[in-house]
Amino acid sequence: MDRARVVLVTVIVALSVSSSLRAHHSFAAEFDANQPVTLKGTVVKMDWVNPHTWIHLDVKNPDGTVTRWMIEGGTPNTLVRRGFTKKSLEAGTEITIEGYRAKNGANRANGADMILPGGKRLFLGSSGTGAPKEGPPEK
């Protein structure tokens, strides 16, 4: 590796490490990174509210009963700017959410990925890991 390449790699790695961008609130106070969940269900509604959106999802259990989950998403401002509108996820849509469950075992989760009908994925992750040095997912 030539010297210029070494400097470049150093710069990129260092830039990542130094980032200290913050989301609005803590991920880790609310959700448990050690409790990943996969939820396949039907969208009941999506609350387009600040500071974070919430998807309400009816998930069918193996015994046939249904559990309603709430999935936290990003802020409406960002969704709209990135092309995700109120019409993007309508009630009745079958989706799969991969995320992290609430620390207290409640039926709430922080969305990491959303898998749409047909297998397309969106990356929902919403509020990050929390203080003190919450950062973007950079290497």
Place this chain on the structure above:
Amino acid sequence: MRSRVPGLVAVTVALGLTGFVATAQTQTPSAGARTPATAKRPVPRTPWGDPDLQGVWDYRTITPLERNRELGTREFYTEEEKKALEARAGRRMDGPPEEVRPGLNHAQYWTDPGRFVSDGYRTSLIIDPPDGRIPALTAEGRARQGRAPNRNNAVNASWLDRGDQERCITYGLPSASLPTLYNNNIRIVQAPGTAVIVHEMIHEARVVPLDGRPRLNDNVRAWIGDTRGHWEGDTLVVETTNFNGKHSYRGSTTGLHLTERYTRVDDGRLELRLTVSDPTTWEKPWTVLLPMRPTEGQLLLEYACHEANLSMVNILEVARDAEKAGAKGQAPSKPEPVDDRQER
């Protein structure tokens, strides 16, 4: 099967190919990198003759506030470094995570941190001191930090244990003027004798009298201080003091003094030079250069933070459940730290 997600069809197809949402591509790199803040064309003016700074301005950037120490006093990336960094930022915005790390993959589709290096090539937003970093704390500042309540031990007994931004009180200054994960926009509105700066993050509106009225008495203090403005040539100079000190930026106190200088530059950009001082906290003032460009669609979207701040309720609920678990002899989950001092 009929798709129930028509708005996402094009989006997800694009995701599978090379790019992503067209609206996400609207941030363009500044053409006039390294240009001084001097207008080459006449500055637009309001009907009453002031420089017209009005509009919604976008200040997303991947350039960090502070320069990495490895770069020393080097102000600019090389072309190769810039391209590599921007390509990587683009992949983060448009594609799947490079690495799956539980709880860390939040800054993807639902965040909006930008994809370009500031001012073309800048290695830090801080342009003074020359090392691009916040100056050292004073002895008093260091001692104060040692005495500061350690929120890492917070038990989340109440919302008062959580940060001001989580409580939707304020994102604080200068935090609200610096790039973060999303909501990196301000709106400037002017009237004769007054300007208003609206920060999208936690929808903070700062009214800036330009009529020469005296500053408020020192005893009158506010979360975002007291602001006065004046014109120096075509530059709007905004001075903010009288902070109440309840929201500390990296150890700042009531002595925080912000000087913002807004100037239109020649390619349609608005440039902010922000000088931060607090003599009891830092050994010397420091200055940020932050070029902004018109926000796509000129839309500043409402961020009514307390509209449904379910996270606060959930955080406290989690803490109470942890206490109950502890009372039953189960291992309670560790309380989560919060530390506003780390905000940028």
